[in-house]
Amino acid sequence: MRHTILHFARACRVSLSTGMRGIAASLSVRKFVTDFAADQRGNLAMIFALSLLPLTAAAGAAVDLNRAFIVQQRLERALDAAGLAVGASPAATTEQMLAVAQSFFDANYNDKEVGVPGKLLLTPGDSSVTLAATAELPTTIMSVVGFDKLTVGSEITVVRETKALEIAMVLDNTGSMAWNGKIGALRTASEDLVSILFGDQDTPELLRMSLVPFVTSVNIKAEGFDMNWMDVDGNSQYHGENFDPNRGPTNHFELFNGIKNATWKGCVEMRPEPYDTLDTAPTKTNANTLFVPYFWPDEPDTEDDSHNDYADDRISGKKKKRQKNGAKYMGYNVSVDEIPSSTKGPNKSCARPLVPLTNSKATLVNEVRAMEPWYNSGTNIAEGLAWGWRVLSPGAPFTEGRSFTDPDVQKALILLTDGNNEIVSQSTFNKSDYTSFGYIGKQRLGTNDIGTARGKVDKKVEEMCTRIKDQGVRIYTITFQLNSPSLEDVFRECATEPELYFDSPSNEQLREAFQAIAYDLSNLRLAK
Incomplete structure (x- = not known):
């Protein structure tokens, strides 16, 4: 083949x-x-x-x-x-x-x-x-x-x-994709692209594709996953910042192990700067290069604007104290709902696992058809883009990609969103929903202002777009039913060429955009 x-x-x-x-x-x-x-x-x-x-x-x-x-x-x-x-x-x-x-x-x-x-x-x-x-x-x-x-x-x-082709589809699966038939249109357009590229071949030798659904985080518990990528000892800079070491464990793996009816689903937090926007391989000698499991804390029973209250606080007192109590998870059942679109529990808003590079048409079609919108937590395009880059990379995590300098392979990345880098606000001490960079009230991004934080995440997208293109990856970008001049500018600049940016205000135009990308990836050239 x-x-x-x-x-x-x-x-x-x-x-x-x-x-x-x-x-x-x-x-x-x-x-x-x-x-x-x-x-x-x-x-x-x-x-x-x-x-x-x-x-x-x-x-x-x-x-x-x-x-x-x-x-x-x-x-x-x-x-x-x-x-x-x-x-x-x-x-x-x-x-x-x-x-x-x-x-x-x-x-x-x-x-x-x-x-x-x-x-x-x-x-x-x-x-x-x-x-x-x-x-x-x-x-x-x-x-x-x-x-x-x-x-x-x-x-x-x-x-x-006979040049090989490796493609990462980095696709927004946030809650807003549930509106106006957008998630259905995305499934159809994505399947069109897969069908055009694969044609009648089920497992072509020189074509491999990856699917990276993102919300505010990405689920990496996929085929080829390795626990050696993870911060199992809790040494990364922000690991456990939402919990009080005097009131139970702070290590997210220990917290998951303590809950009787929930396990870690596979989503991860963003790494601390500068590794959040780099393709640096995770290594035990530098805990900040490792990945911290995503764990949305149970928010206080007494907080009117809690967006994820799923366990008994088991202590009285101030709201911060109640939320930071790690002992409430140990040996107890909690209220869990992991069926989209609205979910509940420590894995709230964690989407389906990504698909590493594969030449299986059936695998890709099945996962495309299974995409669903996931409410709450927000949108982190930078995190989706980072994992799209990592699945194309030959180095860990995920090592299916061929070398970026291999002259016999063309790498491409398709990035789609229907919204800004969004942070869902809360009128609480947390200031926001839990995200892959924690609560905005903790100021991991150097601010607790949502507008300022959004601009910082936009900058991370810009940085990675430049780095990915510098490695010879052909980037296609799509804004889908989006009215945001600032993000449209980011996506236009992110694309390898201006004509590889698509503004798709309708479901049908999205399908046309994906078909155009598929034909371009097939290296279709018209002359004379």
């Missing part, structure tokens, strides 16, 4: 046709006009009347040529689809390739509309396939001067290469 990268070259033509009646009519008109020009006995009215004939012909030519250009565009789109299908197909014989091409051409060219297509022609080469097609268009006004039809033709050449 081989992943197929396609180059298309195009030629097109339009020709005019006349019948014997048209030729005779044309000659008669020409003779009449010549004789008239030599006759000095005319009058102004006759001159004006006869001048209408060439003017009418010119106007008719414009109308008919415009119709021909429309037919030509339809031919080109149908040939593009047929060429991509042939290039991605394992079909070996000319007859098999022609059958595949004709099927896709017919599906993309409606012969009930203007322009009747002829037979599709296919010419195989050593490493290329040429497809050609024509369509006939009856003229309207041009028939008056003897031109009965126009023949429109187009031709493309598909060249196959």
Whole structure:
């Protein structure tokens, strides 16, 4: 099996046709006009009347040529689809390739509309396939001067290469994706992209893709996960900051182990700066490079604006004291709901695990179809982007990626969001919902102001976009039904090229954007 990268070259033509009646009519008109020009006995009215004939012909030519250009565009789109299908197909014989091409051409060219297509022609080469097609268009006004039809033709050449492709899809699965059918549109568009790239191949040798759903954190408990990446000893800078060491454990793993009916699902906090925006491998000799398990604390029973109260405080006193009491988890059951969209418990708002790079079409399609929106906690695009980078990397965590300097592999990352880097506020001492950078009241970002913190996370996105592009990764960015000029600017600058940024204000436009990305990733090039 081989992943197929396609180059298309195009030629097109339009020709005019006349019948014997048209030729005779044309000659008669020409003779009449010549004789008239030599006759000095005319009058102004006759001159004006006869001048209408060439003017009418010119106007008719414009109308008919415009119709021909429309037919030509339809031919080109149908040939593009047929060429991509042939290039991605394992079909070996000319007859098999022609059958595949004709099927896709017919599906993309409606012969009930203007322009009747002829037979599709296919010419195989050593490493290329040429497809050609024509369509006939009856003229309207041009028939008056003897031109009965126009023949429109187009031709493309598909060249196959064998360069490997590794792609990370980093997709927003936050609660706002539940609105306006957005999560359904994202599932459909993502599956389209997978289907276009994989074609008929279930496990292509040179194509691998990853799926990274993100909310405010990312779930890394996936195939290939290794506990050696984790801060099991609780030594990372912010590990346990929400708990009082005098009132029970502060280590998140110990807290999870104490709860009778809940275990760590797999989400992690952002690493301390500067490692939050770096692809540094986790190592036991530097605890800040390790990952801290996400643990949303039980918020006080006495707090009216608690967003995650799932356990008995088991002590009285001030609200901070109640929340920091780690003993309330040890040996007790808590109220847990981990079915989206609204969830509850220490894993609240933790999405499905990411999918590391895989060449399994079925795995990707199943996980795309399983995406759901997750309410609360906010949106952390920087954390999603960081894990998209890490799954493409050859180094831990996740080592499926080939070297960034390997000339035989192209790496790409698709980043989509429907909202800003969002922090859900609370009118409590926490100042916000728990996030992958903790509570904003703890000021890990150097502020407890939500607007300022959002700007800091935007900067982290910008930093990583630059670093990822510097490693040769092709970045596509999509803002989906979003009205935020500041973030749109961030995403536009993040894309490798301006045309690789897509603003998709509708569900249908999202699908079109993903299809455009898929064709670009197939290295489809149109020339001539």
